[in-house]
Amino acid sequence: MAADSATSALERFLEGHSDDLTVIGRSGRTWDVLVPSYWKETVAVSIALGDRSLRCDCFFMLAPEENAEQVYKTLLRRNERSHVWKFVASAEGDVGLLAELPAAAVTEEELELLFGTLVTLVDDTYVPYMKLGFATSLAEQVRKGGPGLDRPPPWVKQP
Numbered sequence: 001m002a003a004d005s006a007t008s009a010l011e012r013f014l015e016g017h018s019d020d021l022t023v024i025g026r027s028g029r030t031w032d033v034l035v036p037s038y039w040k041e042t043v044a045v046s047i048a049l050g051d052r053s054l055r056c057d058c059f060f061m062l063a064p065e066e067n068a069e070q071v072y073k074t075l076l077r078r079n080e081r082s083h084v085w086k087f088v089a090s091a092e093g094d095v096g097l098l099a100e101l102p103a104a105a106v107t108e109e110e111l112e113l114l115f116g117t118l119v120t121l122v123d124d125t126y127v128p129y130m131k132l133g134f135a136t137s138l139a140e141q142v143r144k145g146g147p148g149l150d151r152p153p154p155w156v157k158q159p
Helices: 001-017 070-081 108-133 135-143
Strands: 022-027 030-037 041-049 053-061 085-087 094-100
Touching: 001 030, 001 041, 022 041, 030 108, 041 108, 053 108, 070 085, 070 094, 070 108, 108 135
Parallel strands: none
Antiparallel strands: 022 030, 030 041, 041 053, 053 094, 085 094
């Protein structure tokens, strides 16, 4: 059965990456995992394994405060080169990421690609999203002495 093989592959993958991925919950064939990210510190991913498919979803950012049309166009263009991850928007405009794989395709190698692509996509998209969707708030934060996008986030260890 594909779901049993996928479950085994996922468990081996998570165990093999316990130094960088944190399983924060599990119930049956669902897992909640924290994935490290440079710009967001961590990304919480919900993984649900059905009989025929593996579905992963995570929250990316709140709805943009400004330039919404350009922000969403940018995300749609990124969907073209994001492996199986796709940017999605809620009814409120908040942005998430969604990936689905056939259960038969779930291997440790495919999971490595899936999570590696997620981290790259989140980190490569964060700065352009913030610059387009939150330019005014970001400028105000910097004006008040807060961090901007020109230096590492506070959780990044400095040499």
